[in-house]
Amino acid sequence: MNKNPVITNDEAQMLEWHTLLSYFKDLCYTETGKQYCEKLQPLQYDDIITQYSKINCIKEILLIGHAPDFSGICDITALVDKASKGGTLLLDEIFKIRSFLIAQHRITAFFKSVQYDTSIITELHAIDDCTSLYKQLTSSITDNGNLNENTYPVLRKIQKDINDIRHTIEKNLNNLIHSQTYQHALQDKIFTVKNNRYGIPIKSSHKGNIKGTILDISSSGATFFIEPESIHELNNALLFKEIELQREIDKILQILSSEIGAHAQQLKANAHILAYLDFCMAAARFAIKYNAHTPAISQTPYIECINARHPLLAILLKEKVVPCTITCGKSFNCLIISGVNTGGKTVLLKMLGLFALMVRHGLPITANPDSTVGYFEHVFVDIGDEQNIMQSLSTFSGQIKNIVRILNHANEKSLILIDEIIVGTDPKQGAAIAQAVLEHLVDKKAIIAVTTHYSQLKEVASHQDKFENASVLFDIHTMQPTYHVLLGIPGASYTIEIAKNLSLPDGIINKALSLLDATSQSVDALLSKITEQSHALQQKEQELSLLKEELKNLQEEYNNKIKELQATIEKVTKEQATSFMNELQEYRNVIVNRIREIQSMSMKDANTL
Template sequence: MKIPQLGFERIVEELSKLTTSSIGKKLAEEITPQTDLHSIQYKLEKVTEMRQILDTEKQFPIRGVKDITSSLKKAKVVGGMVLTEDFLEIVRTLQATRAIKIFFKNASPKFPKLQNQVRDLFPIPELEKEILKIVDEITGTVKDSASQKLQKLRNQIRTEQNRIRSKIAGILSKMQSEGFTDAENFVLRDEKLVIPLKTEFKRKLAGAVVDYSQTGSTVFVEPLETIEISNTVRRLLIEEKAEVEKILIELTGFVRREIPTLASNLELLAELDFIFAKGRLSQKLKGNAPFLTQEKNFHLREARHPILALRDYDSVVPLDLELTEKNVTLIITGPNAGGKTVALKTIGLCALMVQSGLHVPVYEKSIFPIFDKIFVEIGDSQSIENDLSTFSSHVSHLKEIYEEFSEKSLILIDEIMSGTDPNEGSALSMSLLESFTKTRAFTVGTTHHGSLKAFAYETEGIQNGSMEFDEENLQPTYRFRAGIPGSSYAFEIAKRFGFAESVVERAKDFVGEDKVSLENLISELNNKLKATSDTKRELEIKLSEQKAFLNLYKQRSEKLAQEKKIIKQKAAEESAKILADANSAVELAIKEIREKKADKEVVKQAREIVEEQKQKVNKILKETKKKDEIIPSVRPLELGSTVKIKTTGLVGKIVSEPNSKGKVIVETDFSKITIKLTDLEGIKPPKVQKVVSVKVNRTSDTKYSSELDIRGFYADDAYPAVDKFLYLALEKGLKNVTIIHGKGTGALKNKVADYLKTHPCVRSARFGNWDEGSGGTTIVEIS
C-alpha cells in the first residue's frame, strides 16, 4: 500500500532520521502497512511502552549500536582478520547490549512487551573485556601490552627512531651553519626523514636523493649516516605489522565463537532502535495508539494531519469524523481551500500509519478498523507531486479502484468525477458511490456537485458532511460537521473579491430561484449549527470546571477524613495511656486506704494523688483541644452561622443578610461589626457544657448521706458527674451513696450501671428497692 498522494514517504523520512543506527534506519526505510490486527496491536503496544520510557526516563541507552554485519562475515572465515576499527564497533554494540539489559532489569515491570523483546538479548562481557584488553578504545590501535613481542618491537622502533632524529638534527645544524640550506627543520618524504638542501649543494651531503621540490630549487636528501638506521626501523615495522596481524587474527577467533549470539543481538538491537524511533516520532506528533476493531466502525477523534502536526501541532484544526455499519459512505462538500482535501489525507495517512505500527495524532479513544487495501484518488493541484490530473486519468484510476476494492477497503476520492459535464459527472458519481455503498466499503468523497448532496440525503448508507465556513469573514474554519451539506459560497467569495453586484445578482438568476433558496437554507442552517456548537462548547467548558471542583472537593474530603482518622487513633492511644496511669494511681490510693483503715490523713493524701492525676489529664486535654474547628463544608455562610473573623480571631454570629456590597453584620461578645463575607471563616458553634451539681446532705457531724441527680443528662455528660461524686464520697468516708437517673427508656440507667462496674471507688452497685426509688435509682457501696 504505497500511496504517494498521502505523503506517507514524508513520515518514513522523518522516522528514519530519528533512528540512531544504520540498521535501525534500514528497518524504518522498509516499513510497510500490515493487515493482521493482532500483529499491529502488538507493535503499537511496544511503541506505547517506548513512549512511556521516553516521557518518564532520562535516557534510553540505545545509542552506540553499530552495523557489525560485515565484521561478522570476516570473522566467520577461519584465519580471517577483523580490523581494529571494526573491533571498536563490536565493543560499542556490546556496551549498548549490556546497558539495555541493565535498564530493563532495573525498570519496574510496566514495560512487559519490551521486556519480552530483550529477554533474548545476551551481553557478552568476556568478549567485550578481551577486545578492550587488546585494542585501545581512544586511539583505535593495538596496545603495546597486547603481547610481549609487540611491546619489545615497539620499544626498539622508538629507540631507533630517536637515534635517527638525533643524528639528522645534528647534520641539519651543520648544513645550516655552512649555508647549504635555509630549512629550519628536517621533513618526512616517502616515510623517510630527509634534509632539504639547495640544489646546487646536493653533493655537499653524502646520502641518497629522495625527492625534489616542484620548482627544482630544493632537493631532499636522506643522509648516509641515517640510512642504515632507517633500514633497521623499516625491518622492525614489518615485524611489528606481522605481530599485530597475528594478535588480531587470534582476537577474531574469540568473535567467531560468539557469532550466533552477536547476530541475534544485532537483529534485536535493530528492532529496538526502530521502536525507539517510533517512540520519538510519537512524541513529536503528540500521538496515541487508537483502539483497533474488527467491527465496521471508524471513528476519528481530534485527528490532525500528521505532516502538518509535525510542523506546528497547535495550529492544526482537529478532525472528528465517523463511519459506521449504518453509514459507510460520506460525501464532503464546501468551498475551495476549505479543508476537504486535507481531511481526506488525514483519514488515509492516519490509517496507513496505524497499520504500519505507528502512533498517530488522534485522541486515544479513536477507533480504527483494519483495511485490506486503501485506495486514494487525489489528482488536483493540491496533490503532493503537484500533478494536474485530466478527467481521463481520473476515470482510469476510478476504474482500477472499482475492479479491486472489497468490503474491507477504504476508498478516498477527491473531487469525484470533476472535469466533465456536471450532470453526467454527477450521474457517474452516484452510480459509483452506490456500488461502493452496497458492498459496504468505507468511502469518503469530496465534491462540488450540488446534486450529490440530495443523493446523500436520500440514499441509505450515505451521509452528508461539510467543512465549516465563516460567512461573516468569508474564511474557512477547517472544522468538519457531520450530517450537514456545505455550500460553495461562490457568490459570496465573488463579492468579496470585488465583483460587481449586478454581475453576482444576474448569476443568481441563471442558477434559478430553487438553487438560491437551497443555498440560503444551507447557509441559515450552518449559522444556527455554529451558534449551537458555540453554546455546546461553553457548556462543556463549564461542565469541565464543575467536574474539576468536584474532584478537588473529593480529594480534600478524603484527605480530611484520613487526617481525622490519624488524629482519632493518636488520641485513643494517648487516652489509653492516661487512663492506665490514672487507674494505677486510684488503685494505689484505695489500697493504702484499705491497709490503713481509712485514716483521715491517708484519705486526704490519696485524694491529692487522684487530684494530681486529674490535673495531668486536664492539662493534656487543654493542649490538644482546638480553640475553633473550621467547618469542612462547601455551603456558603448564611444568617445564623457561627463565624471567626480571620484578621482578629473574634468569634461571633451572622445576624443580617449580605448587603449590596457583600457585607454582613457579625455580633460578638463585645460589639456588632459590619464586615465582608470573604473575611469570615465558618466554625462549629461552641458546645454548651452542662453544669454538674453534686449535692451532699449532711445529717450529723460524723455521718453523711448523699445523692446525685443526673436525670436529663446524656451518658457522656453523666460520666464526669458520677466520677466527681464518687471520689468526693470516698474522701468523706461515705459507705453508701444514691445516684438518681430516672426510669425513662432505661438507656441512661444501663450505661451508668456499666460505668460503675469498672470504677475503682465502687465495691458494689444495685438498683434501688421500692422504698429507695425502685428502678429510677442506683445504690452504690463505696470501696
C-alpha cells in the same frame, strides 16, 4: 515484494506518506534506525497491537525523564559480513564493532535499571550479549582506538625498540647537521623522512660531498635528500622493526576479525533489534512531541477519531490546528464531504488515509486515545489532477482510469478516498456516474470518503442509510473557512458569495443569480442556515459537555472534602478517647497504689486516716 500492497507508491505520494515518515526518521538517533524507518513495512493485526504496547511502554519511560544512549550504534552489517567471509578488518573497523558492543550493553543495562515493567519489549531478551567477544575487544583495544599494549606486551617491546632506533638515528643526524664540516652543503638544518628512511636536505651542487644514498629530489631539482652512510644500517634496522610490528598487528587483527566473524549472526541480529528499538523510541518521542496516541484497533474496518488533527499540520502548526471529530464506516459505508473550496475537505481525506496507514505501520496518530481505527487491507486514493499529457489523458479520463482500478480491487477491507469525484465532464452525467460508482462500492461493503460539490450526491446521503453527509464549515460573515467539520449536514459551496467577495462585478453576480432557479437559491439558503444552526448547536453541546465535566469535577472535589472532614473528625475523636483512657488508667493506678499502701499499714495507722 508484496504483489498486493496496502497502498501504491503513487497513492502514498498523494497522501504525502513519505513526507510524514521523514519526521519519524528525523527523530531516530541512529542511521540504522533511520534506515529501518525508510523501509517500514505494514504489520498484521496482532503485531500492530504488540508494537503499540512497546511504544507506550517506551513513552512512559521517556515521560519519567530517562532515555537510553544510542551513541556507538552504527551499521556494522558490511563489516560483519566481511569478517564472516574470512576477511581481515582494519583497526578502526574493529573499533566500530567494539563501540557497537559497548553501546549494546549500555542500552540493555538501561532498560534493566528503569523502574518500569519492560517485559513487553521482548526484543531486549533476544539480544545476544556476545560476552566473550565483548571482553576480547574491550581488553584488546583502548578507548582511544589503539591496540592495548598491556594485553599485547610484544607490541610494547617492538615499539620500544623502534623508539630507541629512532632516537639513535635522530641523535646521529643532529650531530651531523650541526657539524661545521657540512654547513656549506646543507639546504636546511633539519632532517626529514623520505620513503620511510631518514635523510638530510643537501644542495644539488654539493650532493657529491656527502657519502650516502639519494632518497629523493625536490621538484625544482635544487635539493637532494640523502641518507648518510652512517645511518644506513640503522634505517634498515628501523624498517625491519616496523615490518615486524605491522606483522604482529596484522596477526592480532586477523584473530579479532575471525572472532567477529564467528559472531556474525548474533551481531547482525542485535543490530536489527537495536535499529527497531531506535525506531520505537522515535515513535514514542513523536507521540510526546505532537500529542499523538495509539488508538484502539478494530478488526472491523472503520474510523472514529476524536479531536483528530492532520499529522503534518500538527507537526507544522502544532496547537494552531483546529481538531475535528470524524467517523466513517461504523454505521454507514460512504461519507460525502461537501462545502466551500479551501475549507479543508481534501485535508480531511488525506488525514483519514494517513491514519489508516499509520495504524497499519504501528504508528501513533494525532487524535485522542479513545479513538478507534480499523484494520484496512488496502487504501485506495484518488486525490489531485490526474491529467497526463504524455498519455493523452484528460482530468476526467485520468480519474475514470483510476476508479476502474479501484472498482476491480476494492472489497470490504478497503478504504477508498476520492477527491472531487467525477469532474471535468458534464455535471449531470458526472453526478450520475459518481452516484453509480459509489453505490457499487457500497454494495462491495468498502469504506468510502469522497469530496464533492454535486447536490445529487448530497441528496443521496440524506436518503440512503449507507451514506452520510459531512460538511466543512464556512463563516459567511468573515468569508473565511473555520476548518470545523459537521457530521450529518451537507455543506453549501458559497460559490456566488465567494465570487462577489473576490470582486466579481455586481452585474455578473446579479445575472448569475437570475440564471439560478428559485429552488436552487432557496435550498442553498436553507442549507446555509441549517449548517449555521447545527454548528451553533454543536458548540452548545460542547459547552454543555464542558459544564457537565466541570460539575463532575466539583462533585468529586466536594466528596473528597467530605471524606477529609470525616477522617479529621474520626482522628480527633480517637485522639480524645485515647487521652481520656490514658488519664483513666493513671487514676486507676493511683487508686491501686493507695489501696496497697493502706493494706500494708497497721490497723492503727488505718484508724488515724
